[in-house]
Amino acid sequence: MSGAAAIGIDAGSTTFKAVAIDGGGRVLARFLEPSDPRIGEQAVRALDALSTKTGKTALPVGATGYGRKRLGAAREITEITCHARGAFFGTGQPGVLVDIGGQDTKVIRLGERGEVLDFAMNDKCAAGTGRFLEVILERLRVPLEEVAAYMERAAGSVPVTSTCTVFAESEVVSLVARGEPVEGIVKGLHMALALRVSSLVGTVPAGVRFLMSGGVALNPGMVAALSQTLPGPLAVAPDPQFTGALGAALSVLA
Amino acid sequence: MIGRRVSYEFMSRVAVPLLSGAKGWRRRLLSRKGGRRTGPFGPPLECARKLKELTARHYLAGRYADGAVPVAWVTSGFPVEALRSLRFHTVYPENHGAICSVKRLVPELSEAVEREGYSRDLCGYARADLGSLAAGKTPVGRLPRPDLLCCCTNICQTVLYWYRALADRFRVPLVVVDTPFVYGDALPHHVAYVVDQLRELAEVAGRIAGRPVDSAGLVESMRLAREGTRLWDECLRTSLARPSPWTGFDSFFHLAPIVAMRGTGECNAYYRMLLDELKDRVARGVGGIENERVRLLWDNLPIWFHLRDLSTLLAREGFNVVCTTYASAWAEAGRRIDPADPEGSAARAYLHVFLNRDLPHRLSLMKRLCEEYGATGAILHSDRSCKPYSIGQIDLKDRLVEAGVRSLVLEADHADPRAWSAEQADNRLRAFMERFP
Numbered sequence: 001m002s003g004a005a006a007i008g009i010d011a012g013s014t015t016f017k018a019v020a021i022d023g024g025g026r027v028l029a030r031f032l033e034p035s036d037p038r039i040g041e042q043a044v045r046a047l048d049a050l051s052t053k054t055g056k057t058a059l060p061v062g063a064t065g066y067g068r069k070r071l072g073a074a075r076e077i078t079e080i081t082c083h084a085r086g087a088f089f090g091t092g093q094p095g096v097l098v099d100i101g102g103q104d105t106k107v108i109r110l111g112e113r114g115e116v117l118d119f120a121m122n123d124k125c126a127a128g129t130g131r132f133l134e135v136i137l138e139r140l141r142v143p144l145e146e147v148a149a150y151m152e153r154a155a156g157s158v159p160v161t162s163t164c165t166v167f168a169e170s171e172v173v174s175l176v177a178r179g180e181p182v183e184g185i186v187k188g189l190h191m192a193l194a195l196r197v198s199s200l201v202g203t204v205p206a207g208v209r210f211l212m213s214g215g216v217a218l219n220p221g222m223v224a225a226l227s228q229t230l231p232g233p234l235a236v237a238p239d240p241q242f243t244g245a246l247g248a249a250l251s252v253l254a
Numbered sequence: 255m256i257g258r259r260v261s262y263e264f265m266s267r268v269a270v271p272l273l274s275g276a277k278g279w280r281r282r283l284l285s286r287k288g289g290r291r292t293g294p295f296g297p298p299l300e301c302a303r304k305l306k307e308l309t310a311r312h313y314l315a316g317r318y319a320d321g322a323v324p325v326a327w328v329t330s331g332f333p334v335e336a337l338r339s340l341r342f343h344t345v346y347p348e349n350h351g352a353i354c355s356v357k358r359l360v361p362e363l364s365e366a367v368e369r370e371g372y373s374r375d376l377c378g379y380a381r382a383d384l385g386s387l388a389a390g391k392t393p394v395g396r397l398p399r400p401d402l403l404c405c406c407t408n409i410c411q412t413v414l415y416w417y418r419a420l421a422d423r424f425r426v427p428l429v430v431v432d433t434p435f436v437y438g439d440a441l442p443h444h445v446a447y448v449v450d451q452l453r454e455l456a457e458v459a460g461r462i463a464g465r466p467v468d469s470a471g472l473v474e475s476m477r478l479a480r481e482g483t484r485l486w487d488e489c490l491r492t493s494l495a496r497p498s499p500w501t502g503f504d505s506f507f508h509l510a511p512i513v514a515m516r517g518t519g520e521c522n523a524y525y526r527m528l529l530d531e532l533k534d535r536v537a538r539g540v541g542g543i544e545n546e547r548v549r550l551l552w553d554n555l556p557i558w559f560h561l562r563d564l565s566t567l568l569a570r571e572g573f574n575v576v577c578t579t580y581a582s583a584w585a586e587a588g589r590r591i592d593p594a595d596p597e598g599s600a601a602r603a604y605l606h607v608f609l610n611r612d613l614p615h616r617l618s619l620m621k622r623l624c625e626e627y628g629a630t631g632a633i634l635h636s637d638r639s640c641k642p643y644s645i646g647q648i649d650l651k652d653r654l655v656e657a658g659v660r661s662l663v664l665e666a667d668h669a670d671p672r673a674w675s676a677e678q679a680d681n682r683l684r685a686f687m688e689r690f691p
Binding site: 066077078079080081104115116117118119121123202 | 652655660661665677678681682684685688689
């Protein structure tokens, strides 16, 4: 494979993503692993894997995510800018981007040229983030890939009122103990998270389009829940888990 | 009493200036060897050293104040002019709290009162002050015991309960000046209500000082307070220049005299010196930061314990805070002081302080500052333990964004580093900066 021109790394709090792109921004190769605390070694692994796939070495690297500062990349850019850039590259449309990551949820307003007009994030608390879902699904022994099936089977949604990850966990334990169906709890959880995220959106003009990026966008249950709570139509960015890495790669494209 | 008075006067007028002079010499000798400060900042302000001396002198003299002169503990927005004319030594627990915060002592002090049942959500200054008493610790050596406690509710309602706790501890009189919240402009009955309380204050303070407030002395301290406010305002307005000769973060330190020494000749002499230096820097094109690219507004109190790192992060990218609602607050209200009408004008001035006014006023001040100072961005510090300053900031931010000012709400605390998440804050700040071309 030839034509690789840049590499983007998104060293997130939960997963480590990297992409190699060509001069036109097309993704040629991907790398994905759970985040390793030895981030330098993980970056070497990622670069090796990408160079094997693309046959190119010594490409310019753009880095984002919480681990970006430890990579020695040519450019370090925050996830907010990278997700905006990556998402706009895919759609070319203004709107509101919702990125639910491991520990951060970002709501980013994109302008006509893809510029960041404004952004809001969850406060210093993991409520409303991917980690919230992960912790509680683990407690319920529900594998991520089965979430959609659980939600489909649910007769109704069991309300989960706590938005704190820790308190919600104990709330869920007591709901299970009370005999509530797991399917309904799973649905209730997604609704609680969707409402929490939607509250970050604030007031938006009518007709605004929403776009979702980040690993949680791969969870169809979450997309369905957000579609109900957001005040406008929602689409999922292509390859949503790699949106940040794509934005990082685009930022170093000469 | 006479012995105490002699040592108080000696310490404040002779010993400290001598000591700090000697220290200054040593530093000058050392700095000749050491060379210039590096980094993203301009050369340091000469006045920073003077400010340290002034503060050190104030706190050192304070150690000898009780028993020598009447001592009052007062809130930052309190009408102190009557106390000045009676030669009270004033202690500002908020200023002391800021010093504790810069020295990162607040968690330790706060834990001392949290054990007594005070909530961590209360004002960081209140917790630092009450904690300092509970733990018997202060970075300033020793604070003199108060003979009088004075609080004014124009900055918040917390001060009322905080000072009641102090009154309970020290068993001394507490004077409360209650200022109704101002929507638009204060009404005549608000002014009359505050004037009544100022008269009561004069009576209580006179009784403690052992002599009545003399009107000539009061007029003089009013005149000094107004002049000090004007000088401070002029200092702030030097930031209209590009580059600004200092940073808004510098101004947070240099506002100590207008808060804690308002109405004294010493305060005004200091600001004349600072103003000269700032004007000189403007004339020579010397900036507070090396490469001023983007000019910002700051809203709310400083994040005292993190000021250096924060200002470095911004300055490295060419971002300079050139105006702040906090430092301006002390220049805005004081304009109403009029020595020809000591009571009425003091009532109006202290009613119209920034934190005692409605959101439309706050928004119009912020917009005006952005326009005047050419600030294209704003950082609104959402201060965990200062609710009155933080409420409404989400709406203020949205209105600023509509007005074309890129804005960020940054969560932190003015005093307590336990409310600070370094990585999250850093990420938000960097994302904010990336939005500027």
